[in-house]
Amino acid sequence: MxxxxxxxxxxxxxxxxxxxxxxxxxxxxxxxxxxxxxxxxxxxxxxxxxNAVARNLRTQRTGAIGVVIPLGHETGQHISDPFFMTMLGLLADSLTERGYDLLLSRIIPSDPQWLSRMASSGRVDGLIIIGQSDQAATLDAVAARYRPLVVWGGHVEGQVHCSVGSDNRLGGEIATAHLIARGARRIAFFGDPRAREIAQRLEGCRAAMAAAGLSHALQLFPTHLVADTSHADIVRFLGEQGKDGIDGIVAASDVIASSALRAMVSLSLHAPDDIRVIGYDDLPIARQTLPRLSTIRQELTAGADALVDLLFRRIGGEDCASFVMPPKLIVRHST
Amino acid sequence: MxxxxxxxxxxxxxxxxxxxxxxxxxxxxxxxxxxxxxxxxxxxxxxxxxNAVARNLRTQRTGAIGVVIPLGHETGQHISDPFFMTMLGLLADSLTERGYDLLLSRIIPSDPQWLSRMASSGRVDGLIIIGQSDQAATLDAVAARYRPLVVWGGHVEGQVHCSVGSDNRLGGEIATAHLIARGARRIAFFGDPRAREIAQRLEGCRAAMAAAGLSHALQLFPTHLVADTSHADIVRFLGEQGKDGIDGIVAASDVIASSALRAMVSLSLHAPDDIRVIGYDDLPIARQTLPRLSTIRQELTAGADALVDLLFRRIGGEDCASFVMPPKLIVRHST
DNA sequence: CAGGCCGTTGCAATCGTTTGTCAATGTCTT
DNA sequence: AAGACATTGACAAACGATTGCAACGGCCTG
Incomplete structure (x- = not known):
């Protein structure tokens, strides 16, 4: 009663x-x-x-994993970005399967303490960061003291934190080489290299251009990831091209590529005839653009599983290295 | 030191x-x-x-809101479904803005205790349920005792739990009337009416057919929401149509509609000439199908804000009614 | 100069579990 | 019949914060 x-x-x-x-x-x-x-x-x-809270206090574990999306270089960007959403869904599935809940935080790291606040709050048993943004240094600093932490993003020599991601440099190189093979000569890279993954893709792009003797013909257009504002920016950029304008776009993500394709439509430019366009990620949207988007596939399902797997290994005390996945060229109709 | x-x-x-x-x-x-x-x-x-856990125990509040996706009628469906993802992103943005975290659970409610387990665990200050699935009774039972609970979905007379959603019956009616106005006579409804929202959309669809004297010409095809399996099912369904087959599809969601469009392509059927197709939701993907999808727009941003707003009102002790939003017909090129 | 008041700080109870220790009970062996 | 031994469950100490209440000192005022 x-x-x-x-x-x-x-x-x-x-x-x-x-x-x-x-x-x-x-x-x-x-x-x-x-x-x-x-x-x-x-x-x-x-x-x-x-009561779960009391139990957590006593047992010192929570049964929850924190997933953090740091938006260091893109204050306007929302969690609703398709890449984040896809990754988040996969992580949720994978964590649920292991009986863990998922505590989601979208963070704009103006406060340099953002990460250690999460880490030392005791609310989660581990942390998954989606994207290094421009916070690689912060990540390294925290990872040095806080073990259960894995990051989706790029890997560099000497990096402290444990990361999972595709070989971005190689991916950028493959994408660019493909564009060149399709006849592109004046290529623009669309993406903001302040994020480590994107910087690495750009690096690969540069390498491919150099190998083809086209170093001089590469333009960098650091477009934002936010779809709404990027569209107008891209239209302006393409409009400013003279008659010897670009004939190829290496986009740092499918979302950017898809914006570019839409911008091209409004300028009566046709892909692939006028400009060849290639994306990165192979999100579901890549199959729904018009024309369908050639892209570099990252196996996000495998990536999410790897993130979760490594995280639990680290929680268990194991010390494990970063995981770099091979990128794969997917040719559709935009190149 | x-x-x-x-x-x-x-x-x-x-x-x-x-x-x-x-x-x-x-x-x-x-x-x-x-x-x-x-x-x-x-x-x-x-x-x-x-330590946040200790504080939570003492203060009896957690600063986290639970978001639950019950998959009662669709055991195979993943959280990665675009509708959930979109809603989730919007909720995350809205909650983050208020300084709350978001605890995500994907639940297959085989255990009838699923909801009260979440409610009485003390881990969250409130609960948002995305979709009633076939669990409306459970929701009502829990809502009778547990105040801070709001649900995305359909509203019916006498319902105990507080819900936010569009007027699904009216939406289904508008969609169907539009198809009829475009010349469709033999219409199929694609969707599983075990979920309350979908049942209401079907009801509206029936009403519109009846009003046009076409009651006999309505077929129900309870396709699954899972994109992978639904495609083959839809191909089979369309293939079984004789030469006096359907000339209109009312899809219960944009995801289903988009599958239908792809299935039609593989059967060399053309929208809107052979079959007019209309979706529901107006997700971003509706703008990326070929041809672009006519659909019934639900204002998800407003919906997410309303969910969060109502939830905090209820947490504050207020007793507030369900919120029903007007659906809006968006005509593109598939009808 | 004494009494009262105010601004600070310390004390200790509390939130609701989990878990190590130990007493009490009952069973079995010799 | 008595001691060894296994069960069983009670007791109380954590876990790490918050917060009402009491106490303390200094200052002002009459």
Whole structure:
């Protein structure tokens, strides 16, 4: 009748001590089957469940993993970005499978303490960061002291934090080489290299251009990731091109490439005839653009699994290295 | 040097009592500016932050909102579904703005206790459920006792739980009427009516057919939401149509509509000439199909804001009604 | 100069669990 | 029949903060 508020109420009701109730509810072998069943019956009947916060405090673990999206270089960008969403969904599936919940934080790291605040709050058992943004140094600093931390993004020599991601440099190189093979000569790279992954893709792009003797013909257009504003920017950029304008676009992401394709439509430019366009990620949207987008595939499902796997290894005390996945060229109709 | 583990360590270090430290860190006016500054300086220097779990236990609030996606009728469906993802991103943005975190759970409610487990775990200050699935009864039962709970989905007379969503019946009616106006006579409804929203859309669809004297010409095809399997199913369904087959599809969601369009391509059927197709939701993907998808727009941004707003009103003790938004016909090129 | 008041700080209870220790009970062996 | 031994469950100490209340000192005022 009276609602059961805590384990002591239930103990009174069952005529035992709180400790016994706790053990009974946890199926401890120290409690006889008879009392255990009796206590569990009462709990079931009153729909009682022990308070998780108190348990967390006592046991020092929470059953939750924090997923953080730092938006250092893109204050306007929303979590709703398709890449984040896709990654987030995959992580949620993978963590749920292991019985963990997922605590989501979107953070604009103006405060340099953003990461250690999450790490030392005791609210999560581990942290997954999606994208290094321009915070690689902060990540390294925290990773040095806080073990259960893995990052989606690029890997560089000597990096402290454990990362999972594709070989961005190679991916950028493959993308650019493909564009050149398709006849592009004057190429623009669309993307903001303040994010490490993107800087690496640009690096690969430069390498491919150099290898073809086209170094002079590469333009960099650091467009924003926010779809709404980028569209107008891209239209302006393309409009400013003279008659010897660019004939190829290496986009740092499918989202950017898709914006570029739409901008081209409004300028009556046609892909691939006028400008060849290639994206990066191979998100579902790459199959829905018009024309369908050639891109560099990152295996996000494998990536999410790797992130979760490495994280739990680190929680378990293991010390494991970064994981770099091979990028793969997907040719569709935009190149 | 010695790491500070808790407020007492810091108290010893500062030569004060733990209580004073707690107040100082919380900027309590009871503490003199001098001691407060001294204590905060030590905390900053050692990068110390009070344990959130302990605070939650004491204050009985967590600063987190649970977002749950019940997949009652679709065990295969993943969180990665574009609708969920979009909604989730919007909620995350809106909650972050209010300083709350978001605890994500994907749940397959085989266990009827799924909801009250979340509600009574004490881990969240409130609950947002995305979609009633086939769990409307469970939702009503829990909502009767647990106040801070709001649901995205359909509203029916006498419903206990507080919901936010578009007028699904009207939306279905508008969509169907539009198809009829465009010349469709033999219409199929694609969607699984076990979910309440979808049942309401179907009801509207039936009403519009009846109003046009076409009741006999409505087919129901309860396709799954999972994109991968639905495609083959839809191809089969369309293939089984004779020469007097359907000439209109009312899809219960944009995702389904987009699958239908792809299935039509592989059967050399053309929209809108052979079959007119209309979706529901107006997700970003509706603008990226070929041809672009006519659909019924739900203002998801407004919806997410309303969900969060109502939730906090309920947390504050207010008792507020469901919120039904008007659906809006968006005509593109598929009808 | 004494009494009262105010601004600061310390004390200790509390939130709801988990879990190590230990007493009490009952069973089995010799 | 008595001691060894296993069960069983009670007791109480954590976990790490918050917060009402009491106490303390200094200052002002009459």
């Amino acid at each position: 009276g609602t059961i508020r805590n384990i002591s109420d239930l103990a009174v009701m069952a005529g035992v001590s709180p400790g016994t109730v706790s053990r009974a509810l946890a199926d401890s072998p120290l409690i006889s089957a008879k009392t255990r069943e009796r206590i569990q019956a009462i709990a079931r009947e009153h729909d009682f469940r022990p | 010695g790491t500070i583990r808790n407020i007492s360590d810091l108290a010893v270090m500062a030569g004060v009592s733990p209580g004073t430290v707690s107040r100082a860190l919380a900027d309590s006016p009871l503490i003199s500016a001098k001691t407060r500054e001294r204590i905060q300086a030590i905390a900053r220097e050692h990068d110390f932050r009070p």
